[in-house]
Amino acid sequence: MAIFNAKNRIIECKIVYYGPGRGGKTTNLEYIHKAFTKQRAGEMVSIDTQGDRTLFFDFLPMGLGKIRGCDVKVQLYTVPGQVKYASTRKMVLKGVDAVVFVADSLEIRRKANMLSLRDLQQNLAEQKKSIFKIPLVLQYNKRDLAEQDMPIVPLNVMERDLNSKLKVPSFPASALRGTGVGATLKACLKLTLHHLQKELKWAG
Amino acid sequence: MSGQEYIKSLIKEAELYQSQGLLAQSKDTYLKVLAFVKKSPNFRNHKKLEGAIADRIRGLEEGLVGVNRPALVPDLDPEVQNLIKNLFSFSEDQNTAAMEGAMALARFGQYERALEEFRKLLKRGILPLAAAKNILRCHLALSSPNDAIDQYERWVSGNQLSKQQLEKIRDFLQGLLERKGIKASLPAVDEPGPPEALNRGKEGDVLDISSVGIRLSEGPRKGKMVEFDVTFQSGDVISVVVSADEKELLEALKENVVLPDMQFYSPIAIFKGRGVVSGKTKIRSGPKQGDYMLDIKIESG
Structure with missing residues (x-):
């Protein structure tokens, strides 16, 4: 539900970081907040976290400057990943324009990734949106744990588990180190802007 | 891999899961260690090790109780409440957007502030039925069923809401109270004023x-x-x-x-x-x- 203010030529869109609990969604936003200082349009707001678990959502406003004569503003959100916060996830997902799905590479989280992706599909469907049509990027986070000999799922298996039908751009990442975070966001922004161009018939 | 190496690698794994906040997974891994140690009575210091692992499991169980307990929602700063109100009002129509913002505050547990917003909406005659129902919901969420009943009684004796609306609100409140196991006799709605x-x-x-x-x-x-x-x-x-x-x-x-x-x-x-x-x-x-x-x-x- 991007907002296009034709008079002032401002486009505002909403990107939601989705995925299983403890997968690194907040860490993604924290890194973006730290690294993309020029694009920052305000401080990151973490609304009510319990310890380091997100209960409500995180919010980071960004400004991408002028694109085709329009001022493009992006709002990044995270959802709480824990299963019990289903209604908050639905609420945060309302009016979403694009999704970054942050999957956890740890082998023990394989099922949690798949369940969370299905949850995303259902919640989008409730908004009459299709997971196959919305701009979507997958991120396979915590790849760095392989260096500590932790059992992680190989990339080709993650692709098979999560992306065999979706066939969307995917990126290995370590949100803690920042590896792959920028590439994920850029790919998502590219898809989003392309999608909005078509939706809003927005040309320069 | 020797038994000692196996245990070391499992403990490392469990510690990492714990550091990631994956407490249930960490506990499961420690349980594997415990089972292995129990099966190996000849293992050096096995009693001491068993005790240490059991302590860690207990610690994780305590942590899990905390995680699974319903979170206490604090009253957020007015600035953050305003942010919630603005971020979750989507409609172009200002009145509907104001209602959405107030509902978002309630959904994020900011009942006192939500009450304020719903009262403003009702006062301005914006979606009064929805505003009134939400006012009652907020009172009940704040564990104040008496306030909800008092509020309904004030509406009945006032002229803010129509007879039909009051009847709906009465049924609604009755339902809410019954679900909470509260028996209350709510006053019936009187006839509205003269039609002209x-x-x-x-x-x-x-x-x-x-x-x-x-x-x-x-x-x-x-x-x-x-x-x-x-x-x-x-x-x-x-x-x-x-x-x-x-x-x-x-x-x-x-x-x-x-x-x-x-x-x-x-x-x-x-x-x-x-x-x-x-x-x-x-x-x-x-x-x-x-x-x-x-x-x-x-x-x-």
Whole structure:
């Protein structure tokens, strides 16, 4: 539900970081907040976290400057990943324009990734949106744990588990180190802007 | 891999899961260690190791109790509350957006502030039925059923809400209280005031209409009264949203169809009248995308 203010030529869109609990969604936003200082349009707001678990959502406003004569503003959100916060996830997902799905590479989280992706599909469907049509990027986070000999799922298996039908751009990442975070966001922004161009018939 | 190395690698794994906040997975891994140690009584220091692992499991179990306990929602700063209110009001129509913002505050547990917002909406006659119901919900969420009952009683003795609205609110509150196991005898709603005062406010102005009943004159629900909340009003034209799923209703409410039997509910009155469907537009964006916005011109009241 991007907002296009034709008079002032401002486009505002909403990107939601989705995925299983403890997968690194907040860490993604924290890194973006730290690294993309020029694009920052305000401080990151973490609304009510319990310890380091997100209960409500995180919010980071960004400004991408002028694109085709329009001022493009992006709002990044995270959802709480824990299963019990289903209604908050639905609420945060309302009016979403694009999704970054942050999957956890740890082998023990394989099922949690798949369940969370299905949850995303259902919640989008409730908004009459299709997971196959919305701009979507997958991120396979915590790849760095392989260096500590932790059992992680190989990339080709993650692709098979999560992306065999979706066939969307995917990126290995370590949100803690920042590896792959920028590439994920850029790919998502590219898809989003392309999608909005078509939706809003927005040309320069 | 020797037994010692195996245990070391499992412990490392469990520690990492714990550091990642994956407490259940960490506990499962420690349980594997414990099972292995128990099966190996000849293992050096096995009693000491068993005790240490059991301690860690206990610590994790305590942590899990905390994680699984319903979170206590604190009162957030007014700035953050404003942010929530703004971020979660999507509609272009200002009144509907204000309602969405207030509801978001309630959903994020900011009941006191939400109450304030719902009261403002009710005072301004914006979606009064929804505002009133949410005020009661907030009172109950704040564990103040008596406040909810007092509030209802004040509405009954005042003139903010119409008789029909009060009846709906009474049923609604009764239901809420019953679900909480509270027995309360809510006062019945008295008759509304004299009808001549009902349909007009200041000379020439149509009162703010919060909801509308339309008696259908065709289709399978012929003769039935269907009610809608009014989402927007401009003079004598009101707009209501009809879900795309209500195909028969949409068919019956075609453009230019005359609606001879209508009831208009405003915060201070109810009046009967007739109207005509002056427009029907498919909603292209937002949460109600795909549904229809029906404009109804009030012809007489």
